[in-house]
Amino acid sequence: EPEVTQTPSHQVTQMGQEVILRCVPISNHLYFYWYRQILGQKVEFLVSFYNNEISEKSEIFDDQFSVERPDGSNFTLKIRSTKLEDSAMYFCASSDRGNEQFFGPGTRLTVL
Amino acid sequence: DAKTTQPTSMDCAEGRAANLPCNHSTISGNEYVYWYRQIHSQGPQYIIHGLKNNETNEMASLIITEDRKSSTLILPHATLRDTAVYYCIVRGYFGNEKLTFGTGTRLTIIP
Secondary structure: OOOOEEEOOEEEEOOOOOEEEEEEOOOOOOEEEEEEEOOOOOEEEEEEEEOOEEEEEOOOOOOOEEEEOOOOOOEEEEEOOOOHHHOEEEEEEEEOOOOOOEEOOOEEEEEO | OOOOEOOOEEEEEOOOOEEEEEEOOOOOOOEEEEEEEEOOOOOOEEEEEEOOOOEEOOOOEEEEOOOOOEEEEEEOOOOHHHOEEEEEEEEEOOOOOOOOOOOOEEEEEEO
16 A cells, blocks of 8 residues: 655754755655644644645744655655754655545654 | 534543544535544544545544534444544645644543
């Protein structure tokens, strides 16, 4: 059964450093999303992406964040200058027709 | 986005049916009811969704009241692996619409 994959599973970085979180959505899916979950808190929407452009972004998704689909398979989330409060689980999701979203296993980002 | 209300936690005996309620009294006519679950810290998992008719798939059944102001997710024969946080989410059908997660119901299956 096809699934969304994410790498790395755990990323540790120093405050102020740039990180890139990678996702491989399910093949032939057209809609892509990033969510995050701070430990013990709700899952929060960050951004949705369709047809090579951002469809919607939340207030969390400020100028420090960017997304890219550099080729036909990868979908990346970049944080330019990490802050302590960026520590969270980051989940990528994809959807074919936009109804059910399939989530990856997540990347745990720890900012020191 | 319409809001949903769910009990904070529920217990269910293994092998019994787990019935998880959700209130969504402000749902609008073109919004669907979605159910997801999150096992420990894994990525949320899609379970089922519906508009106004009852729905069933291999995982669960979804019963939506006629006025659409509430729904119930039914896991027919709960197993220990069904222990998770269950989220009821109201969402439009457009592809790029986000999911807005609440705090959900923490379901614990008791052996």
